[in-house]
Amino acid sequence: MTHDEFPTDNPALVTCGLPYANGDLHVGHLRTYVSGDAFSRALRTLGQRTAFVSGSDMHGTPIAVNAEQEGVSPEEFALRHHEQYEETFPRFNVDFDNYGHTHDETNVELTQAFVRTWEENDHVYEKEIQVAYDPEADQWLPDRYVEGECPYCGEHARGDECDEGCQRHLEPGDIVDPVSTLTGNPAEYREREHEFLRLSEFQEYLEGFINRLEGTSNAQNQPREWIEGDLQDLCITRDMDWGIDYPGDGEDDLVLYVWVDAPIEYVASSKQYSERVGTDTYDWEEVWRDGDSEIVHVIGRDIIQHHTVFWPSMLRAAEYNEPRAVCATGFVNLNGKAFSTSRNRAIWADEYLQEGFHPDLLRYYLATAAGFERDVNFSWERFQERVNSELADVVGNFVNRALLFAARNFDGTPDAELTDETETRIAEAMDDYEDALNDYDVRAAGETAVALARYGNEYIQNAEPWKLDADEAAPVIRDCVQLVKAVAVLLQPITPEKAEEAWDQLDADGSAADATVGDCLQATPDSFAEPDGPLFEKIDDERVAELNEKLEARVEEASADEEEGETVESGEDESESESADVEALVEERVGFDDFEALDLRVGRVDGAEGIEGADKLARLTVDIGVETRQIVAGIKQLHDLDELPGTKVIVVANLERAELFGVESNGMVLAAGEDADLLTTHGDAEPGTRVK
RNA sequence: AGCGGGUUGGGAUAGCCAGGAGAUUCCGCCGGGCUCAUAACCCGGAGAUCGGUAGUUCAAAUCUACCACCCGCUACCA
Incomplete structure (x- = not known):
């Protein structure tokens, strides 16, 4: 390096x-x-x-x-x-x-070679650790295969991290009262030999490394906490079948930790x-x-x-x-x-x-x-704005007007010298571009091209070649054609196909992909035809509105599904259960404390109206005794909203606030199944009564 | 809790590491011009005490300390 x-x-x-x-x-x-x-x-x-x-x-x-x-x-x-x-x-x-992929032969071989070298150089050692084991499934339970109680804060936690409580990272063996996520049964701890890479011995090396590392500043700053603190050795093996086998004797079913291979x-x-x-x-x-x-x-x-x-x-x-x-x-x-x-x-x-x-x-x-x-x-609005005003109006329009004018009036590049001013301007852009890349700043590199196109628009506008005779217009258009070439070269890394199109319109030799910065100032072809059209089409407002509707409808549908299918504890990442006729019972039992944590109340619907633009969502005003809440529910198509007022419902009063389709929902109205059959009371409990 | 990052005209975004006069650029807004080009483009204008407070300095958006709010990371989410 x-x-x-x-x-x-x-x-x-x-x-x-x-x-x-x-x-x-x-x-x-x-x-x-x-x-x-x-x-x-x-x-x-x-x-x-x-x-x-x-x-x-x-x-x-x-x-x-x-x-x-x-x-x-x-x-x-x-x-x-x-x-x-x-x-x-x-x-x-x-x-x-x-x-490639990490499971192909090249990677498997190389990974095992890495590990062998580590072993030869004594960077690896074995240590016995406590690992959770599911006796029923007869299987080890690494990382997220086990859940239990966090030893630090007592909250329910995953095997690798106290995800609900103190957020601490947990080492294998830390978790209290481990439960297998495979079977839901209690897991037991068993002694297990694992391999560790001596990260701690690289502490000093890493301090030097991080200081000479280039790139973005977050990469340099974020790891300081670790590097300048106590580095733990890294456990590089896992008790699994899926992965790259730990090289060696092979009697164990240890594989390498994914972050190794x-x-x-x-x-x-x-x-x-x-x-x-x-x-x-x-x-x-x-x-x-x-x-x-x-x-x-x-x-x-x-x-x-x-x-x-x-x-x-x-x-x-x-x-x-x-x-x-x-x-x-x-x-x-x-x-x-x-x-x-x-x-x-x-x-x-x-x-x-x-x-x-x-x-x-x-x-x-x-x-x-x-x-x-x-x-x-x-956002689609911002996407439209940037495409229209930067790519279409500035870059596309400049390329188009310059090449069209050149082709119509000169059949290509006019026979004239590049002016000093334009040459300097392009040379500056080339320098800026190189500097930007040496700062790892892709954004700034791309902007040099757009800035050049902007300059081109100003230049052609101020020079008004359409008012000049051919001799006077020639140097102006000569400059503009050169600017087009430079824009194509400098924009190529970011918009490769569009740069290639511009390159082709210019009928330049070779391809934009093979061009180097120096080509920005190389001669442009004597002759080329009128461009076959502008590089970029604008996106109109209706299209953006349509895209936003699609997005919102989709999100709303997903959250409505989620709401309906919501069970008491939703700490799990994603449940993509295919909806069978009747959902299987949740195996995992919750304690009475967990149940009591829910504040369920009788409520009375005071008002109901559909949320504009949403297929399913309705905004409900619900009196829950102590106060009146605005709650969003996915029941718009399933109930006659006008008949809802007066209906008694059961409300989860202490559910986190959420925003659905831009409307705040302060609680949840309980309903059964796909048809959102609303839960109500059998007798005449007053709004605000706690459900137990 | 610790650590990292952010807070800049109505919106977005640069500048900060290497402090220096009117704070960059884009969108939007107001006025004008032009017409080769995609109703584009060009010129001019209004609009920011650079999150707050205190400090260092001749000079602070920039450095230091503290505070507020937002986001992320904390060992398997880009």
Whole structure:
């Protein structure tokens, strides 16, 4: 690794965090992949030799659990998602040089080789720990396979984390009164030998590493708490079948912890690339161990610790090169709030494409909406605004008016010298672009292109070539055509296909994808035809309204479903139970205390009206004795709202407030089944009476 | 609880690490111009005491301390 400015003479490697093969991709994921792809493309425009790789993360408990629920093997389950990802990325012009997965042979072999080296160099030791065991299922219970009481705060907690109480991380063996999530039976603790990587011995190394690490500042700052505190050794094995076998004697069914084999996929994937194109073109061993290289990891900001603590230690222990930079992207919010995949409050990758939008529009939005590490808000309104006013009005319009004028009046590039002013302006943009990339600032790099197009619009407007004769107009149009070329080159990493279109309209040699920054000032073709149309179409208001309606209807449907199917305790992540005729009984029993925690009251509906735009939701005003509440319920189509006032209902009075379809709901009205058959009282209990 | 990040005209966003005159840019708003181009584009204007308080300094959006609110991470969610 060096800290020389890009481009360097060394091979670079850009990687993206592995998507977990467990669900669909949404625009939150895409932000990371688009950023990584744009950065790697941009490095190439600087002339940097670069490979861009990633792969699917196939192992771990959530996949094993979900596969079991679906009744398929973990491998089948994970492969299905892997294939889906592999198809989806290119559709967004995220073009990996190699995209593998952690369960393929290359990664398995490499991972085991890593571990053997660690063992040889004494970076690993065995320790007996207490692990929960389900005697009935005859199975070990790692991580989330076990629940129980948090030893610190006494709250109900998952095996790996006190998710409801104090939020502390729990080590295997910590949890009190463990219960198997497989069978619901009490689990017992048994002694078990596990392998540990001596992270603690890398403390000093990591302190140095974190200070020389480049990339985004969050990646440098967030892990300080760990690195400068006491580092725990990392338990690198799990009692599972699904995963990569711990190398060695093989009598145990220990597999490696997913965070061991996952980042090694970066190595494996680059190795596969190397094997495909030949080591003369790209030598993975040069990159990872034998030579100098520039390794840049692009990840989401939720996995910073893994890439700045575990991973560099793993590399160091195996005598591999360390990364030069870790770039951690912020999250994407939807209309100001976090995505909720269980509530279907997300913009899915497939959905976006099905709407017929060009992938480059979303790429532009995600890559330039805010700084790399800042969170980005997504809304269809904002999407429209940025596409229309920046891509269509500024970039598209400039390219179109310049090339059209040039083709009509000069059949191509006019025979004139580039003016000093424009040449300087373009040269400045090229410098800004290079500086931006050396700051790992994809957004700023993209803005250089838009700024250039903006300059072009001002320039052509002020010069008014349409009022000039041909000789006078020639230098102006000559400049504009050059500006178009520069815009195409500089925007290529972010909107590759659209840049290619501009390149073709210009009839320039080769392709925009192969262009380098220097081409911004290279001559443009003497002749080209009129462009076949503007690069970007505008999105009209009706379309945005339609998209928002779809989104809201979907979210409302999902939350209405959730509301109906809600059981007492909803701490579980996602319950995608197929609705059979009658739902199976919940096996897990709750204590009387848990029941008493619910404040159920008799209420009387005072008013009911539908919520505009929502299919199912109704806004109810309910008198619960002490006060009158506004409650939103998914009963609009199922009841005659006008007849509801006066009806007595049962209300969960101390349910968290929620906002449904923009309306606050302060409580929940209980109803049975799909038809939302309202619960009422048999006698004449007054509103406010507690239900026990 | 600890840690990280954020708070900048009506909305969004940059600047902060390396303090320096009118605080960037986009949308919106008001007025004007122009018409080659997608009713586009160009010019001009109004609008921000940069979350609060206290400090350091000749000088603070920027550095320091404290406070408020928001978001995230805390070892398997991009």
